[in-house]
Amino acid sequence: xxxxxxxxxNWLPIGLLLADHVQLVTLGLCSxxxxxxxxxLLTLWKPVLARPLIYLSGILFTVPSLALFILIMPFTxxxxxxxxxxLSLYALLIILQNTLxxxxxxxxxxxxxxxxLGYTRLQCFLGVELPLALPALLAGLRTTSVTLVGLVTVxxxxxxxxxxxxxxxxLAQSFTTPVVVSLILTVLLAFCFDYLFYSLDKFLIRWVR
Amino acid sequence: xxxxxxxxxTHRGSARLAVSGLTLHIPKGEICVFVGPSGCGKTTIxxxxxxxxxxxxxxxxxxxxxxxxxxxVTLRRGIGFMMQSSALFPHQTVxxxxxxxxxxxxxxxxxxxxxxSELISLVGLQPEFLDRYPNQLSGGQxxxxxxxxxxxxxxxVVLMDEPFAALDPVIRxxxxxxxxxxxxxxxxxxxxxxHDMEEAIKIGDRIAIFEGEGKLVQFDxxxxxxxxxxxxxxxxxxxxxPLLKQLSLMRISDLPVDEIDCEFxxxxxxxxxxxxxxxxxxxxxxxxxxxxxxxxLHHALMNMLSVQNGVVVRVGENGRYExxxxxxxxxxxxxxxRPGVAQS
Numbered sequence: 001x002x003x004x005x006x007x008x009x010n011w012l013p014i015g016l017l018l019a020d021h022v023q024l025v026t027l028g029l030c031s032x033x034x035x036x037x038x039x040x041l042l043t044l045w046k047p048v049l050a051r052p053l054i055y056l057s058g059i060l061f062t063v064p065s066l067a068l069f070i071l072i073m074p075f076t077x078x079x080x081x082x083x084x085x086x087l088s089l090y091a092l093l094i095i096l097q098n099t100l101x102x103x104x105x106x107x108x109x110x111x112x113x114x115x116x117l118g119y120t121r122l123q124c125f126l127g128v129e130l131p132l133a134l135p136a137l138l139a140g141l142r143t144t145s146v147t148l149v150g151l152v153t154v155x156x157x158x159x160x161x162x163x164x165x166x167x168x169x170x171l172a173q174s175f176t177t178p179v180v181v182s183l184i185l186t187v188l189l190a191f192c193f194d195y196l197f198y199s200l201d202k203f204l205i206r207w208v209r
Numbered sequence: 210x211x212x213x214x215x216x217x218x219t220h221r222g223s224a225r226l227a228v229s230g231l232t233l234h235i236p237k238g239e240i241c242v243f244v245g246p247s248g249c250g251k252t253t254i255x256x257x258x259x260x261x262x263x264x265x266x267x268x269x270x271x272x273x274x275x276x277x278x279x280x281x282v283t284l285r286r287g288i289g290f291m292m293q294s295s296a297l298f299p300h301q302t303v304x305x306x307x308x309x310x311x312x313x314x315x316x317x318x319x320x321x322x323x324x325x326s327e328l329i330s331l332v333g334l335q336p337e338f339l340d341r342y343p344n345q346l347s348g349g350q351x352x353x354x355x356x357x358x359x360x361x362x363x364x365x366v367v368l369m370d371e372p373f374a375a376l377d378p379v380i381r382x383x384x385x386x387x388x389x390x391x392x393x394x395x396x397x398x399x400x401x402x403x404h405d406m407e408e409a410i411k412i413g414d415r416i417a418i419f420e421g422e423g424k425l426v427q428f429d430x431x432x433x434x435x436x437x438x439x440x441x442x443x444x445x446x447x448x449x450x451p452l453l454k455q456l457s458l459m460r461i462s463d464l465p466v467d468e469i470d471c472e473f474x475x476x477x478x479x480x481x482x483x484x485x486x487x488x489x490x491x492x493x494x495x496x497x498x499x500x501x502x503x504x505x506l507h508h509a510l511m512n513m514l515s516v517q518n519g520v521v522v523r524v525g526e527n528g529r530y531e532x533x534x535x536x537x538x539x540x541x542x543x544x545x546x547r548p549g550v551a552q553s
Contacts, residue, residue, distance in 0.1 A: 113296035116261055117310050117358075118286030131300040207300045207342040 003177040014166070018185055021162025024155070025148045025193070027084045032091025032144065039092075040099055044125060054100050057093040065090070065154050073158060083160040087148055094144045095137075102136025103129055135205055142197035149190040153182070163189075210237035210398045211258060211366065216267035218253060218423070227253050228264070228423030235415075237365075238396040240389075242413035244403055244446075250423030255368055255402045259288045271366060286313055289367035289397075294375045295355035297343040303329070303354050304339040310362045328357040333387060349380040356388070360395075369401040373408065385412050406447055410435070410454050418443055431458055452543060457507035461500060461523055464542055466532040471520055481529040483522045499524045502531060506542060509534055 007014070043050040069086045076082040106129055114124045130137075156164030166182035169175070211234070218228040227250050235241045243251040256262040257269055260281050269276045276284055297306050307328050308321045316324070329336055332353040343351055352372060359367050373381040389412050392399065403409055409416045410431045417428045420442055427439040435451045435458075438444040447454070473486040473494055488494035495517040500509050502523055512521045513536060523531045 107296075109292065109294065109296045110298060112261070113290070113292055114298075116259060116285060116290040116292070118282050118284075118313055120282055123313065128298060128300075132298075134300075205300075207344065 001176060002180060003175075006175075006177050007181060014181060014185075017163050017165055018189070020160075021149070021152055021164075021186075021189065024080075024083060024087060024152045024160065024162055025145060025189075028087025028091050028148050028152075029141070029145055031084065031088040032095055033141070035088065035092050036095040036099060039096055040103070043100065044121075050100055050104070054097060057096050060089070061093045061097075065151055066157065069155060069158050078159040080160055082158055083152075083155040086155065087151060090151060091144045091148060094147065095140045098140025098143070099133060099137050102133035102140075105136070106132045135201065135208060138197055138201045138204070142194060142201075145193035145197060146190045149186060149193060153186060210272060211235040211400070212268075212270040213254070214268040214270070216254075216257065216264045216269060218250075218257070218262070218264050220253075226422045228257075230267070231423055231425060233417065233425060233428060235398065235400060237398050239414035240392055240399040240401060240412055241415045241417060242401050242403060242409040243417050243419060244406055244409040245419035246421075246446075247404055249419040249421050251402050251417075251419050252370055254419075254423055255370055255400055258366075258368055258400065259285045259290060286310055286362065287364055287366075289359035289362075289364040291355045291359040291367070291369045291372050293371040295343075295348075295351040295372070297351055297354055297358070299343050302340050302342055303334075303346070306343065306354055307357045307361055309358055314362055324361060325357075328360060331360070331391070332357045347380075348376050349384060352376060352380075352384055360397075364397075366398045366400070369399065371402055371404070374403070374405075381408075388412060407454070410458060418446060453507060455543065456510055456539065457505045459506045459542060460502070461504055461506060461509055461534065462502040464506075464534070464538055466523070469520060469533045469535050469537070471533060472518070475522065475530070475533075477530050483524065483530050495520075497522065499528075500534070501526065506539055510536075510539060513539075 039053060043053065065086070068089065069082060072082050072085050076085065110132070111124065111128065114128045119127065152160075152162050153164030153167060155161040156168050161168075163182045163185050166178040170177070170179035170182070213231045213233040216228055216231045217226065219225070220227045231254060243255060245251050253262050257264050258271065258276065260276055263277075271284075271288070298309070301309075304322075304325050307325045311321045311324060325339065326336060329339060334350060334353055334357075338346070338350065338354075343354070346354065355372070359369070373384055376384065385408060401412065413431055415428065416431055416434055418426050418434070418439075420426050427434055427443050429437075429439075432455065434443065435447060435455050438447060438451075472492075473489070475497075476484050476487055478484050483497060483499055485497050486494035498512050498516050499522045500512055502525055509521055509523075513519050513534070520533050520535050523534050525531050
């Protein structure tokens with residue numbers, strides 16, 4: 001069922017596809033994080049925006065991924081840009097929701113205490129609110145990275161997709177080996193990202209038991 | 210030190226006054242306790258001092274300066290604050306929590322570290338607690354850390370909003386005692402809010418009793434409030450047994466040492482520490498019960514009731530004999546405090 005010689009012959013292209021996959025996930029994650037960060041700052045400046053943003057990102061998240069990529073395609077074509085924009089949008093939605101929810105669930109009496117001790121708005125955000133919301137923030141990044149690993153394979157349909165291309169190859173040639181290889185590597189990659197953020201959480205957050 | 214000048218406040222969206230024209234002067238270096246039923250506005254009044262709440266009209270002056278003329282952050286950094294359930298920052302160690310205000314004030318690292326280690330022993334905790342996180346501490350320990358944090362920049366004024374309400378009774382009483390002992394050394398102006406009259410009597414140099422709508426009904430020393438309640442409301446609020454409460458206010462050392470005729474002789478050792486009552490062969494000697502002169506008359510009374518002859522032996526700090534106490538000594542003490550009899 002599995003053609004081992006094919007794997008041995010094609011280890012280099014497979015490796016390159018894996019690297020491409022990691023690159024797409026990382027790019028999507030980073031730009032999503034950046035935009036989410038800017039939006040969180042926006043809600044600090046105008047707190048009324050927080051609730052509409054949470055709702056909006058919730059609604060956008062229900063748009064099917066394939067539809068989203070097809071919607072972006074007229075503007076940026078079958079390029080890596082299309083893929084990264086779509087991935088970033090998904091990343092943005094998950095990260096934003098988790099961060100805003102984390103910030104909103106910070107205990108009010110602790111923020112009040114910070115105010116009473118003489119923290120300025122910015123000092124309170126950087127010194128108290130953000131660290132307290134860090135577990136939620138990291139949980140968001142963890143979910144996002146795992147979601148993106150899966151989502152990248154979908155972008156194979158617009159000519160990108162890292163390991164997703166192996167699916168297409170396998171499907172077109174009715175050849176199972178590339179499909180199985182792609183599946184196993186994707187799952188392993190998702191596991192690695194998950195473990196990365198899990199360790200980051202353990203390393204950074206020592207105060208919750 | 211702190212002056213309220215016809216301060217008024219209505220909560221937003223409420224027709225009722227929260228504070229109706231409060232004028233009050235809190236003297237420097239005393240513990241002033243705000244007490245009253247819940248919803249009487251005492252917490253709002255406290256929170257107006259560091260502008261966590263704002264007044265609609267009137268002035269509040271801290272050390273002569275009107276609070277609304279100062280920058281709000283400067284004002285707050287200059288006033289210690291401790292709230293109910295000790296709102297420590299859970300993501301910071303004990304040391305970081307205590308050093309919060311000095312950090313905001315831009316103190317150097319060494320100066321902060323030195324101050325933090327001073328404070329941790331001041332509030333009776335071991336230095337090894339400094340690296341722990343708040344969720345690794347008991348409720349009582351958390352309260353101690355919160356107190357240290359409130360005192361960190363050595364502010365002249367400290368505000369405490371029901372600081373001990375969430376603690377179990379034994380720990381609460383111990384912390385109350387320690388706060389009083391600490392205050393004897395620090396001489397801060399402390400304003401403490403509580404709904405517990407016992408607590409107010411125990412720690413207050415002065416008590417402000419509020420009725421609804423932030424109306425001040427009596428502002429006086431605990432003794433005077435117990436002896437001369439200003440209204441039926443205050444009488445009810447004080448509750449039962451005002452005499453017992455007065456006894457818990459007075460220390461044994463407040464009484465003159467007087468000799469009491471006792472049917473037994475007391476044996477002292479060479480350091481003048483009482484060792485036992487001597488029996489005169491026919492009647493067995495009662496159990497020897499000593500009370501330290503630092504303790505309250507209430508404590509002395511409870512001990513008198515527990516021995517057969519109703520006499521307890523009073524000892525000084527080092528355990529040495531000072532005298533004896535009986536019920537008669539307590540009657541005398543209370544009579545001297547009673548209004549109208551005091552002058553006779």
